[in-house]
Amino acid sequence: MTARLGRALAALCLVTLLVASGGAVRAQDGQGTPPATAPATSPPAANTTTIHVVQRGENLFRIAQRYGTTIEAIAQANGLRDVTQLQIGQRLLIPNVAPNAPDAPPGTVPGSPIEYVVQPGDSLLNLSLRYGTPIAAIARQNNIVNPARLYVGLSLALKEGSNPQAEIKTGWLHVVQADDNLYRIAARYHLSMARLAKANNLKRTSVVFPGQPLVIPGGDDGPALVDVPEPFAQIAMLPAPAEQGRTFTLHLSTQSPVRLTGTFMQRALVVHSDESRTHYTILFGVNSFADPGIYPLDLVATDDQGRQTELARPVQVADGGYASETIQLPPDQSDLLDPKVTGPEMDKIARVVSNYTAQRYFDGPFGLPCPAPVTSQYGTRRSYDGGPYDQFHTGTDFAGAPGSPIYAPAAGVVVMAERLHVRGNATIIDHGWGVYTGYWHQAEIKVKVGDIVKPGQIIGLVGDTGRATGPHLHWELFVGGVQVDPLQWARQNFS
Numbered sequence: 001m002t003a004r005l006g007r008a009l010a011a012l013c014l015v016t017l018l019v020a021s022g023g024a025v026r027a028q029d030g031q032g033t034p035p036a037t038a039p040a041t042s043p044p045a046a047n048t049t050t051i052h053v054v055q056r057g058e059n060l061f062r063i064a065q066r067y068g069t070t071i072e073a074i075a076q077a078n079g080l081r082d083v084t085q086l087q088i089g090q091r092l093l094i095p096n097v098a099p100n101a102p103d104a105p106p107g108t109v110p111g112s113p114i115e116y117v118v119q120p121g122d123s124l125l126n127l128s129l130r131y132g133t134p135i136a137a138i139a140r141q142n143n144i145v146n147p148a149r150l151y152v153g154l155s156l157a158l159k160e161g162s163n164p165q166a167e168i169k170t171g172w173l174h175v176v177q178a179d180d181n182l183y184r185i186a187a188r189y190h191l192s193m194a195r196l197a198k199a200n201n202l203k204r205t206s207v208v209f210p211g212q213p214l215v216i217p218g219g220d221d222g223p224a225l226v227d228v229p230e231p232f233a234q235i236a237m238l239p240a241p242a243e244q245g246r247t248f249t250l251h252l253s254t255q256s257p258v259r260l261t262g263t264f265m266q267r268a269l270v271v272h273s274d275e276s277r278t279h280y281t282i283l284f285g286v287n288s289f290a291d292p293g294i295y296p297l298d299l300v301a302t303d304d305q306g307r308q309t310e311l312a313r314p315v316q317v318a319d320g321g322y323a324s325e326t327i328q329l330p331p332d333q334s335d336l337l338d339p340k341v342t343g344p345e346m347d348k349i350a351r352v353v354s355n356y357t358a359q360r361y362f363d364g365p366f367g368l369p370c371p372a373p374v375t376s377q378y379g380t381r382r383s384y385d386g387g388p389y390d391q392f393h394t395g396t397d398f399a400g401a402p403g404s405p406i407y408a409p410a411a412g413v414v415v416m417a418e419r420l421h422v423r424g425n426a427t428i429i430d431h432g433w434g435v436y437t438g439y440w441h442q443a444e445i446k447v448k449v450g451d452i453v454k455p456g457q458i459i460g461l462v463g464d465t466g467r468a469t470g471p472h473l474h475w476e477l478f479v480g481g482v483q484v485d486p487l488q489w490a491r492q493n494f495s
């Protein structure tokens with residue numbers, strides 16, 4: 001065990017698996033739908049070389065997608081000259097590619113690392129945007145535990161351009177049809193061939209395959225969708241693609257007032273409308289264990305005469321790139337795996353965070369609640385006592401010193417402030433629009449239910465109350481009752 005991992009484990013939120021297990025929070029979201037996906041039962045596969053035997057109906061795109069590699073990599077490894085000609089029974093060498101590593105997304109060729117010296121005004125966010133590399137990947141490559149503590153002169157290894165899709169502000173997917181080619185698809189969306197090819201890390205001469213999803217890039221003012229039926233006017237999605245365990249937002253406008261409803265991943269969408277009923281915002285929290293893939297987004301606009309217009313678009317949900325860890329529970333904590341111990345408290349929290357407040361209190365990106373190193377990231381897949389990797393860390397842990405202040409990251413109303421058995425001194429803030437944040441294991445709670453909090457206000461002190469192995473703040477964020485990555489809300493403006 002490395003020193004770094006040891007430090008993280010020293011202050012683990014053992015309690016957090018309990019919300020993850022059984023999907024109780026999801027079941028409490030008012031729609032009663034079961035989770036759409038099964039939990040992962042094994043850790044991410046190590047790098048391997050594999051032989052694939054071509055089956056009827058397969059093409060190189062599907063095979064590449066299945067193994068998390070690229071058409072080009074398979075073609076090169078097997079000396080294929082014509083990637084459209086595969087024989088049933090043909091054996092293909094699948095090259096050694098780490099599936100879905102966040103710094104090597106499928107279809108991209110990472111550049112070689114360069115050395116970068118941090119300048120005044122730099123942050124991991126703007127470096128991430130400039131170099132097209134996820135913040136988590138920069139932090140991991142450089143062993144940065146506290147992204148807030150970048151200092152001028154620090155030397156970082158950065159991989160330039162490892163993720164060309166990071167520069168796409170909005171985007172939709174087009175699923176390639178039987179008679180499609182890149183030229184026709186570009187023309188359909190009023191895009192240049194170069195722009196379409198670049199957004200998908202393809203060459204202009206690349207062959208595309210039926211079933212292959214292509215990102216249709218957009219701009220700040222919305223994607224260049226020309227095939228939305230009236231009364232729909234424009235749809236923008238941010239970020240694109242959506243990711244496991246992260247939040248995405250849809251901004252829609254219509255040409256005339258309508259009532260908008262919809263579903264995605266078997267959940268009814270919560271639609272926020274402005275007074276004109278022509279501009280709409282949808283926030284959606286993707287389950288951390290959702291299977292990566294393509295899911296239909298179904299929207300229905302109903303006008304004042306009761307006429308309905310349907311709009312269905314495929315939306316990609318990408319792998320969240322989460323790490324895995326194995327945890328041995330101390331003997332006196334092993335009852336944390338017992339639902340009888342944990343269920344009632346979990347149900348109580350689920351009830352609170354599944355309420356919906358139509359008013360939006362938050363404005364702009366969230367601040368961080370604790371100026372301390374992050375010791376455990378949201379989303380890490382966890383196996384307890386040698387069991388399956390069917391749990392995940394449901395929040396972000398900060399190694400704040402005992403008694404150090406906890407700040408409200410955004411405006412909101414306190415809806416829970418009490419001592420819980422497992423989570424210790426616990427506070428939940430309602431930020432409106434179905435967004436809640438939770439603060440567990442506090443030494444002291446400095447607010448009470450009904451308090452209106454401002455961003456930056458001290459709401460409590462870091463502690464180790466409840467079932468914690470050491471002082472730390474566990475920070476959790478819920479969107480529509482689903483626990484999502486809180487740090488994304490510090491990077492992206494969802495208001």
Ligand SMILES: [Zn+2]
Nearest residue numbers: 013016397474
């Ligand atoms: Zn935690």
